[in-house]
Amino acid sequence: MTDVSDIRTVVVTGGASGIGEACAERFAAGGWRVIIGDINTGRGEAVAERLRNAGGDCRFLDVDVADDDAVASFTAAVHADGARVDALVNSGGILQNAVRVTDLDMAEFDRLWAVNVRGTMVVNQAFGRRMVAAGQGSIVNMCSLTSFRASPQVGYAPGKAALKSMTESLAAELGPSGVRVNAVAPGYTLTPAMQARIDSGDRDPKAVIDQTALRRFVEPREVGEVVFFLCSDAASAVSGTTIPIDCGWLAYSGYAAYASQPE
Template sequence: MIKSDGRTAVVTGGASGIGEAVLRRFAEAGWRTISADIDAKRGVPIVDEITRAGADSLFIRVDMAEEKEITALAERFGAVDALINSAGLLQNAVRVLDMDIAEFDRIQAVNVRGTLLAARHFGKAMCARGSGSIVNLCSLTGIRPSAQPAYAMGKASLDMLTQILAAELGPHGVRVNAVAPGYTLTPAMQARIDSGARDPKRVTDNSALGRFVAPREVADAILFLCSDMAAAITGVTLPIDCGWLATSAYKSYAAQP
């Protein structure tokens, strides 16, 4: 049995990838976890497994492109202790001139608008109580250009949203931060590697630590940002990239020893 510490976290996108890792990590730490995801087929078994391990966890099917579903989620659970906005759609490489605008609209609706709405609804309840923590999932694609226009532009928007919310909600005792994972070895990434869509050597060769980020490592950082140890931290986007940003820039510069 996992000892509960009385705190509750809502994790959007908890049915896969980093969201799943976050859900499991918070449950291990004694938090009650709410997994909000559109994929019930995968999300329910994950929550069942967490529950069998002795933690308090619940799955709620939510389409992050639908405001009424986000509103219902927030009204049901109110002022939770933490909201982790992990839900999002990926995008394959494409040029702006060739991109399907319908794809752009769908990604923006889920990744940006969905995150904004969740932060608004849960943030209001947190402000009324006077405490809470929100963590958004950004990306290195919001810091460096990537041939994923809709996805990258969305993540850059979330970086700014994080700073704006930190300034607005901070006076009410609510902290808002973000993480920017680098190349993370999620099942989706592994599938891309296996299909030949990603070259793992190009990633590891440009990483200071010479490896991919593990989903658990991103979850650890998010747990820290939601903990009392990060009580003075708000408005930041923390890269978790095994040193990819530093190394890729270092190697691209003309002068190297």
């Protein structure tokens, strides 16, 4: 019988859909034990069952990252059977449509920061303590292109910039204990949430595609591949980085905005 402490385990918050779901799929395919945490119980249970049916070792636990007590209970449940968490993927988060600063609903601003920023910090604290005690671990936070460039998402974008800074601070602080901390910054990714915004008219797909070097959206599975790499032994010397996964949006948008273009 295999001791659960010998199995490589990843915790994926926000793993019930979108990028988090794609990350859970990639780790399961790689033979990891996957624990999905999400506020969407029905969807999370369905994803976990699908991965188990495909031969993966996966279970779902309910968690609201904006609730400190819920995060504490979630962390305790994850470790209840003696499992060591080797990797944490912070994919739990919410989106925002474009809005002018003067029209911003501060309740929405507070909710964005409570989930995306404070929630990520609380989860990092809870699992980071355990990783430090174990002398090993890898954390991946979920940044965005707005970690590098301004956008009219005036609650969401500053929060994602804060997550980049948080990632660097955590990498510096936890590194001496053997814990690596990185982030990914997905570009326009064709998640169900993005598709819903396209369908509602809140996103113009042509405007996105025209500003990417590869002329397409990022696929969730492509983000999952980079996250998996960052948590693998192949990235053992990588810490404190934020990696854009954007089909060349950062490069092309600056290039195309130059005052003159080659003939």
